[in-house]
Amino acid sequence: MAFRDETSPEIESVADEVEWLRVGQLAKLIKAFSSRDIRHCVMAGQIAPKNLFEFRPDLKTAAMLFRLKERNAHTIFGAIGDELAKGGVELIEAIPWLGQVMPGPDFHLGPKLTKQQREDVSLGYRLAKKVSQLEIGQTVVVKEGTVLAAEGFEGTDACLRRGGELAGAKGGGVAVKVALHWAPNLGILRRVQDRRPGGRILQDHSTGSRGSGIPEPSEWNFRDHGRPVTKNRC
Numbered sequence: 001m002a003f004r005d006e007t008s009p010e011i012e013s014v015a016d017e018v019e020w021l022r023v024g025q026l027a028k029l030i031k032a033f034s035s036r037d038i039r040h041c042v043m044a045g046q047i048a049p050k051n052l053f054e055f056r057p058d059l060k061t062a063a064m065l066f067r068l069k070e071r072n073a074h075t076i077f078g079a080i081g082d083e084l085a086k087g088g089v090e091l092i093e094a095i096p097w098l099g100q101v102m103p104g105p106d107f108h109l110g111p112k113l114t115k116q117q118r119e120d121v122s123l124g125y126r127l128a129k130k131v132s133q134l135e136i137g138q139t140v141v142v143k144e145g146t147v148l149a150a151e152g153f154e155g156t157d158a159c160l161r162r163g164g165e166l167a168g169a170k171g172g173g174v175a176v177k178v179a180l181h182w183a184p185n186l187g188i189l190r191r192v193q194d195r196r197p198g199g200r201i202l203q204d205h206s207t208g209s210r211g212s213g214i215p216e217p218s219e220w221n222f223r224d225h226g227r228p229v230t231k232n233r234c
Contacts, residue, residue, distance in 0.1 A: 001029060006047055023047055024057035026064065026080065030087035041084065042094045043077070048155065072135045116144055117174050124176030132178050141166075143173040 002011050002018050012018050019032045033041060057065060064079050065071065081091040095102070113121065124142040127150070132138050137151025141163025149163035160175055167173035 001032060001041075003047065006051070007045060022055065023051045024055040024061045026083055027058050027060040030060075030084060030089065033084075033089045034087060038089060040090050040092050042092055042097055044094060044098075074135050117172070120145065120174040121176060124174055125178065128176045128178045138179070139175060139177040141173050141175045143167050148173055
């Protein structure tokens, strides 16, 4: 299942079959699964944050949103999982299918971090976990002990650009992104954004300054074990 203006058209070259939907067509999504006797599905990729407000929901989606007192990733994806379950489709964990492309413990590319950057990583991780637990965002940009940017509704890309600009021409900022996780009523639902460090997300980090991006490793995505891994020169 792919979403127009969100999913790359390249998916058609690697998938056996692609059903294109608009964001907000929950009834069509469930019908597409049930017509193919699909009982399990995995979320991958992303929906741009602005589309939470700029879309035309079908009746099922509108009713679902009407019942939500709070609208954030936790509540919206949890509610989608509930609606899928009612339609006989279980939303399952993505990690087993992404194992080969998820960074493991001690993953590190580029020059070693300085002592100051390591301290910024520790601070950024602690703050990013707090921000994530408050269901605000998942990313924090830190430089020399100062928080330059914290992700909100604008999304990771905009947060990285804002933090990179504030870090200045010499760079040196550190971006820390942690995993988003929750356990809604349908059981344990684990969602992973397929936004690995690399590609556009890091190329857009700033207007030319260099820094470091620190993703939360796959081994701790839902267990909080291990240590931060590093991806330098974002």
